[in-house]
Amino acid sequence: MRTIEVSDPVWAQIAKRGKFGETEDDVLRRVFDIPKDSSSLGEILSSLPKGTRRRTPSSSRRTIARQRMSCNVDGNQLYVSFPGGPDRTWKLPHHSDKAILRKVRDEAVPFAREIGATLGQVNAVKKALTDNGYHLTK
Numbered sequence: 001m002r003t004i005e006v007s008d009p010v011w012a013q014i015a016k017r018g019k020f021g022e023t024e025d026d027v028l029r030r031v032f033d034i035p036k037d038s039s040s041l042g043e044i045l046s047s048l049p050k051g052t053r054r055r056t057p058s059s060s061r062r063t064i065a066r067q068r069m070s071c072n073v074d075g076n077q078l079y080v081s082f083p084g085g086p087d088r089t090w091k092l093p094h095h096s097d098k099a100i101l102r103k104v105r106d107e108a109v110p111f112a113r114e115i116g117a118t119l120g121q122v123n124a125v126k127k128a129l130t131d132n133g134y135h136l137t138k
Contacts, residue, residue, distance in 0.1 A: 069112065069121045073132040080108055080125055082115050095133050102136055105129060 006014070018027040029036060070081045073092065081087030088111055093100035108125050117125075129136075 063118045063120075065118045065121055066116065069115075069117055069124065071112075071121075071124050071128045073128050073134070078104060078108060078125075078128065080112055085115060092129075092134060095135075098136060101129070101134055105136065 014024055014027050017031060018024070022030075028034070067082055067085065070079070070083070072079050076092045078090045078092055079087065080089075088108070090104045090108060092104060095101075105126065109122055112122050112125050
């Protein structure tokens, strides 16, 4: 048996063609006319010539956060907190003061990383700023 990653539109089509109680393997066997008693779908795909197989990335970036993080901007304050753990607050400058804004972001992002934030949680810190009009360019 093999594991594959599919995009959301492909997954939606598999779900649309599936019947109640069918596995993804059942749906693909029916769509590709593969008998149930034949080799596994993975063996069939691996027997195809190399040019007909699609490459998948060797690793995915999917990580699941081990702890919840809350990040928001309220007034002129940036709040980053971890329930049952540390939290920090930064005073935000005027939207046009990019130097101080960069300093705040450069303190908030490492703080989140030190606590063990995932890439998505680190990006949420940056997004909280941009969603509230605090924009930085490289």
